[in-house]
Amino acid sequence: MGKREQRRGRRTGEIRNRRFVRALPGLIIVGGLMFDFFTPPAFTAVPLFAAAPLIAAPFFSLAGTIRVGIAALLCVAGLRLYSGTLFQVVPVIELLTVLTVSVLALFINGVVRRSNEQLASARVIAETAMRAVLPTPSDRIGGLYVAARYEAAQADEFVGGDLFSVTDTPYGVRLVVGDVRGKGLDAVETVAVIIGAFREAAEQERSLEGVAQRLERALARESSGLGGLDAAEGFITAALAEIxxxxxxxxxxxxxxxxPLLLHSDGALDVLEPTLPALPLGMDLGVWPDRADEWELPAGATLLLYTDGLSEARDADGVFYDPAERLRGRIFPGPEELLSALTDDVRLHTGGVTTDDMALLAVVRPAEGQPDRRTTVKIVGLGGGDG
Structure with missing residues (x-):
């Protein structure tokens, strides 16, 4: 099942849920009518009539909640008028009870609507900030083909702590992919600090190790403004590359x-393990000198960097997704096709249920005479079939 089918399935389920919620107050009122009409006078369905506007309040508009309250009141009044007891003490108390609950439902509806508006406004602000911090890179930078992808764990959200950036500098194309611990606006603020420091350092520092140290100092400078980063909670994993x-x-x-992974044009794959493992950025546990490792980047090869939202994605049995194993032996026309196939495959692996965001960045060193990837239409999926 591809991403399109999964989204269609989720939309179908959401539509069914919305339809049920919208029908529920009416069903309760109809049930109350049936109960009150077919049971002895000692039994009353007033609790059901009172519940209908309360259920409508969080999900309906103001007008819809008013209509449900009026319908509940009319039903109680009609039943008591039919039985000839409308002006007795108990029916009057029942009407006042339903009226009071309906007014309370209107108040609840107003609170929910204001909260939803505030939440939507905060989400728009956060997503706008995130997109400003993580703009989509050009598909050609410094003679390299580039593609980037941000996949949020929750549908229609673009707020999290994963980051990427690519820039062409006097020292070559430099790029970073990282993962900030945390979510929401605090994570966006940390991402902004890292991306800003990287763009400045990438232009100024002669060595990639110097860029990493600048990021470390930027985090130390801003730690008080980021909610108090500490060694236990405030670290940021990152991979920096330079071509x-x-x-x-x-x-x-x-x-x-x-x-990172290096995909060769013949389907071979290398896992680029560091010679000396290093601590994440912001984990202030001592002085740890950075060391850059070098690998061959043959013509036609693709460098893939990603966050742990990819490698820690699990299936129903708790098995982690292994990008190296899934990509080994596969050939893709370009970086965009690689990322599309990869995101589809990881969602297939997890059944469409992901718990963490993931950032993906693919860079291809084109071979001599290789056509522009934008003219390529053939896509080879991870399942081995041509798309």
Whole structure:
């Protein structure tokens, strides 16, 4: 099942739930009528009539809640008029009870609507800030083909702590993929600090190790403004890479991040494990000098960096997704096709249920005479079939 089918299934389920919720107050009122009409006078369905506007309040509009309250009142009045007891003490108390509950339902409806409006406003602000911090990179940077993807754990959300950035500098194309511990606006603020520091350092620092140290100092500077980053809660895993102009090698500094993958044009795959493991950024447990490792970057090869939302995705049996195993032996026309197939495959692995965001960044060093990837239409999926 592809992403489109999964989204269609989720939408169908949401539509069914909304229809049931909208029908529930009416069903309760009809049930109250049936109960009151077919039971002895000693039994009353007033609790059901009072419940209908309360159930409508969180889900209906103001006008809809008013209509449900009026319908409940009319039903109680009609039943008591039919039985000839409308102006007795108990029926009057019943009417006042339903009226009071209906007014309370209107108040609840107003509170819920204001809360939803505030939540929607905060979400729009957060998503706008996130998109400003993580703009989609150009598909051609410094002679390399580039594609980036941010996949949120929750549908229609774009707020989290995963980050990526690519920039063309005097020292070559430099890029970073990272994962901030935490979610929401605090994570967006931390992402902004990291991305801002990276863009500045990438232009100024001669070495990739120097860029990593600048990120470390930026976090230390801003820790008080980020809610008090500490070694237990405030660390950030990151992988930084550098591809010098015209070079056939890539340099990587890995700060506690999942190992990048190098996909060769013939389907072979290398896991780029650091020679010396290092602590994440912001984990102030001592001085740890950065060390960049180098690997060959042949023509036509793809460098893939990702966050642990990919490698820690689990299926129904708790088995982790293994991107190296799933990608080994596969060939893709370009980085965009790779990321599309990868995101579809991980959702297939998890059954469409993911618990963490993931950021993906793919960079291809084109072979000589390779056509522009935007003219390529063939897509090879992870299942081995052509798309």
């Amino acid at each position: 010098p102009p015209g070079a056939t090698r890539v340099r990587i500094v890995n700060r506690g991040h999942p190992e």
